[in-house]
Amino acid sequence: MPRTEQMIAQGLTLVDAINEALYQEMERDSRVVCLGEDVGLNGGVFRVTEGLQKVFGPERVIDTPLSESGIMGTAIGLAMAGMRPIPEIQFEGFLGPAYDQLVNHAARYRTRSRGAVTVPMVVRVPVGGGIHAPELHSDSPEAIYAHTPGLKVLMPATPYDAKGLLLSAIRDPDPVVFFEPKRVYRSYREEVPEGDYTIPIGQAKVLAEGTDLTLVTWGASVHQCNDALDTLPEDVSVELIDLRTIAPLDVETIVQSVEKTGRCVIVHEAPKTAGFGAEIATTIQEYCFLHLKAPVQRVAGFDTVMPYYKLEQQYLPDAAKVSEAVMQCLAY
Amino acid sequence: MPIKTAYQAKVEYLQIMDEHGVVDEKLAKDAMSDQDILELYQYMGKCRVLDETAFKLQRSKRMGTYPQNKGQEACAIGAGFSLKQGVDYLVPCYRENAALWMHGLPMHYIFLHWMGDERGNQIPKGVCQLPLCIPIGTQMLHATGIAWAFKMRKEARVAMTFFGDGATSEGDFHEAMNFASAFQVPCIFFCQNNQWAISVPREQQMNSATVAQKALAYDMPCIQVDGNDLLAVHKAAKDFVERARAGGGPAFIEAVTYRLADHTTADDARRYRDPQEVEAWVNKDPMIRLRKYLTAKGLWNDAKQAALDEAAKQNATEVVRAAEGIEKPAVTDIFDYTYAEMPRELEIQRRTMRTSSLGQRPEQAGLNAPGVAANHE
Numbered sequence: 001m002p003r004t005e006q007m008i009a010q011g012l013t014l015v016d017a018i019n020e021a022l023y024q025e026m027e028r029d030s031r032v033v034c035l036g037e038d039v040g041l042n043g044g045v046f047r048v049t050e051g052l053q054k055v056f057g058p059e060r061v062i063d064t065p066l067s068e069s070g071i072m073g074t075a076i077g078l079a080m081a082g083m084r085p086i087p088e089i090q091f092e093g094f095l096g097p098a099y100d101q102l103v104n105h106a107a108r109y110r111t112r113s114r115g116a117v118t119v120p121m122v123v124r125v126p127v128g129g130g131i132h133a134p135e136l137h138s139d140s141p142e143a144i145y146a147h148t149p150g151l152k153v154l155m156p157a158t159p160y161d162a163k164g165l166l167l168s169a170i171r172d173p174d175p176v177v178f179f180e181p182k183r184v185y186r187s188y189r190e191e192v193p194e195g196d197y198t199i200p201i202g203q204a205k206v207l208a209e210g211t212d213l214t215l216v217t218w219g220a221s222v223h224q225c226n227d228a229l230d231t232l233p234e235d236v237s238v239e240l241i242d243l244r245t246i247a248p249l250d251v252e253t254i255v256q257s258v259e260k261t262g263r264c265v266i267v268h269e270a271p272k273t274a275g276f277g278a279e280i281a282t283t284i285q286e287y288c289f290l291h292l293k294a295p296v297q298r299v300a301g302f303d304t305v306m307p308y309y310k311l312e313q314q315y316l317p318d319a320a321k322v323s324e325a326v327m328q329c330l331a332y
Numbered sequence: 333m334p335i336k337t338a339y340q341a342k343v344e345y346l347q348i349m350d351e352h353g354v355v356d357e358k359l360a361k362d363a364m365s366d367q368d369i370l371e372l373y374q375y376m377g378k379c380r381v382l383d384e385t386a387f388k389l390q391r392s393k394r395m396g397t398y399p400q401n402k403g404q405e406a407c408a409i410g411a412g413f414s415l416k417q418g419v420d421y422l423v424p425c426y427r428e429n430a431a432l433w434m435h436g437l438p439m440h441y442i443f444l445h446w447m448g449d450e451r452g453n454q455i456p457k458g459v460c461q462l463p464l465c466i467p468i469g470t471q472m473l474h475a476t477g478i479a480w481a482f483k484m485r486k487e488a489r490v491a492m493t494f495f496g497d498g499a500t501s502e503g504d505f506h507e508a509m510n511f512a513s514a515f516q517v518p519c520i521f522f523c524q525n526n527q528w529a530i531s532v533p534r535e536q537q538m539n540s541a542t543v544a545q546k547a548l549a550y551d552m553p554c555i556q557v558d559g560n561d562l563l564a565v566h567k568a569a570k571d572f573v574e575r576a577r578a579g580g581g582p583a584f585i586e587a588v589t590y591r592l593a594d595h596t597t598a599d600d601a602r603r604y605r606d607p608q609e610v611e612a613w614v615n616k617d618p619m620i621r622l623r624k625y626l627t628a629k630g631l632w633n634d635a636k637q638a639a640l641d642e643a644a645k646q647n648a649t650e651v652v653r654a655a656e657g658i659e660k661p662a663v664t665d666i667f668d669y670t671y672a673e674m675p676r677e678l679e680i681q682r683r684t685m686r687t688s689s690l691g692q693r694p695e696q697a698g699l700n701a702p703g704v705a706a707n708h709e
């Protein structure tokens with residue numbers, strides 16, 4: 001869709017960038033269809049698919065019945081039959097009813113058919129807390145899907161990355177879970193190329209170079225980490241890495257950084273125990289044991305159910321918790 | 333081979349009071365007494381004002397997202413009135429506040445819930461209901477299980493579960509119906525078919541002529557009622573509840589109603605809904621017809637209405653005061669209900685409010701050592 005004046009003047013939000021990627025890919029590839037609850041006429045509850053049905057019609061931008069297993073399961077069938085479905089699950093908490101289809105079927109078909117049957121689809125899912133929502137609207141379940149061989153798991157934090165990664169994901173031959181940090185949806189704008197570009201899946205991005213400590217994060221927490229950097233003393237040099245792709249993990253970028261800094265703090269919203277931070281910490285000790293000057297730290301959600309919004313700020317890692325952990329790790 | 337009919341069934345529709353407040357005398361005979369109608373009308377008025385109050389609180393940022401019940405009160409109240417308080421079990425969705433209040437849930441609890449405070453879900457002892465259910469369609473299985481327990485223990489109790497038209501698309505709905513039927517448990521399935529599931533109209537949600545007919549696949553007695561007719565809703569619910577209590581098994585009610593407001597305060601229905609359609613349903617409001625009926629019977633007048641409006645406003649003020657007057661929950665509340673007994677590692681997180689360990693046990697780091705587990709009765 002043509003860019004609005006605001007988009008031209010001030011750049012794109014995360015929502016705009018995803019919408020633009022969907023639009024351009026649907027225009028380029030007639031196999032691409034979007035399906036999900038309220039994605040058509042209503043443009044999705046976050047307006048990510050706004051306007052698409054008007055352009056591509058209700059056969060390609062489809063309002064489905066209220067059934068996540070139905071959406072996921074039929075999207076698998078569509079993909080197998082040569083379409084490029086992009087199912088949307090309205091909130092990450094509602095991946096629950098679709099879990100079996102995604103984990104036990106989408107992820108395994110290539111393997112169990114020895115490559116004969118494949119499932120090229122992108123599951124779009126708003127993720128994470130901080131938007132004052134009711135229960136099951138604020139979770140961070142990325143580790144569950146990263147723990148599922150056969151799935152690729154992405155979580156862009158910026159409009160630029162979102163567009164490039166989504167285009168890669170749609171063109172990827174395997175099922176991709178594309179988590180969209182909903183707290184960032186409209187939190188800021190940035191310049192995004194109008195043309196076609198892709199960002200390779202599996203490549204982390206070094207947002208700030210540094211020598212004293214490596215800060216690894218992804219999703220909305222990237223912005224809390226950025227805020228934390230502003231509060232640190234000037235002589236502290238932190239390297240900030242945004243994973244962008246959670247699975248497959250970009251081991252190389254992390255290892256190179258930690259070999260240089262010798263210290264690492266990992267930040268994520270999901271509960272600490274068996275969160276993806278655990279995987280990163282283990283990887284670091286496997287590859288850089290002799291470079292480490294301090295134990296790897298995790299600033300994560302607590303090992304509890306995500307609370308309702310009166311307490312969610314106390315649950316979520318914020319800039320203060322991140323800078324505290326950074327300073328303590330440096331002082332170790 | 334001769335062709336014969338293997339199965340045949342029909343779905344009946346019940347309306348007792350039409351939108352002008354005129355009742356079918358024959359059907360009304362064993363429906364509700366005028367005294368009950370009068371009382372429930374006033375209760376409905378109170379609930380409506382609370383609903384509008386919640387909406388305004390959200391608009392002034394004193395509440396989070398809220399789903400209005402407006403226009404669907406006859407469903408909650410008619411169905412709720414068929415149950416025995418403290419005996420029968422209510423398993424709600426989120427659009428039947430009145431039924432929950434009627435059965436002992438303090439009114440400000442629902443406000444707390446939508447204010448992002450989980451104490452609103454802490455159902456008081458003796459109140460037989462589950463908290464509001466946000467994940468669509470999941471609660472019907474729990475209602476079935478509760479009813480099953482009643483049957484196992486030979487208790488004369490019934491469970492009733494509420495859900496929307498959209499919820500019938502979820503697999504869990506069908507599994508609940510099948511279990512309830514296969515085990516013949518005393519569970520009443522109450523569908524508030526308000527024509528919309530956010531932006532998806534009922535005809536697009538399913539290709540079936542009625543919602544009620546889905547019950548036929550499970551050989552469950554079913555009925556479609558005018559969901560804005562208090563008398564019809566109550567009559568259907570009462571009959572099925574009594575039947576279930578006597579060991580007759582589950583039943584299904586489709587209440588045809590309408591969501592007069594947006595899906596929630598986060599929604600804007602003008603994007604997908606014809607205002608003329610809404611207009612037509614405004615006239616079918618369950619309260620309008622009850623008022624007409626009561627007025628015609630000489631049981632209601634403008635002065636009484638004014639008094640009711642005043643009392644409802646007063647009540648709403650008190651409910652808001654109760655909800656807003658409560659102190660913010662302690663941060664430890666995040667931890668205290670995860671398990672009956674708190675694991676040690678979680679206790680450390682609770683004490684230190686951090687997940688980074690500094691490479692030491694908290695004792696070594698000079699932080700409070702975890703002592704006795706938190707008191708979380």
Ligand SMILES: Cc1ncc(C[n+]2csc(CCOP(=O)(O)OP(=O)(O)O)c2C)c(N)n1
Binds near residue numbers: 524526
């Ligand atoms: C499992 C699940 N999927 C999606 C949602 C998001 N959602 C909330 S309400 C709703 C529509 C519900 O429609 P219906 O069952 O008809 O109930 P109504 O809101 O009309 O009362 C949807 C899709 C959810 N809460 N849970």
Ligand SMILES: [Mg+2]
Binds near residue numbers: 526
């Ligand atoms: Mg509905």
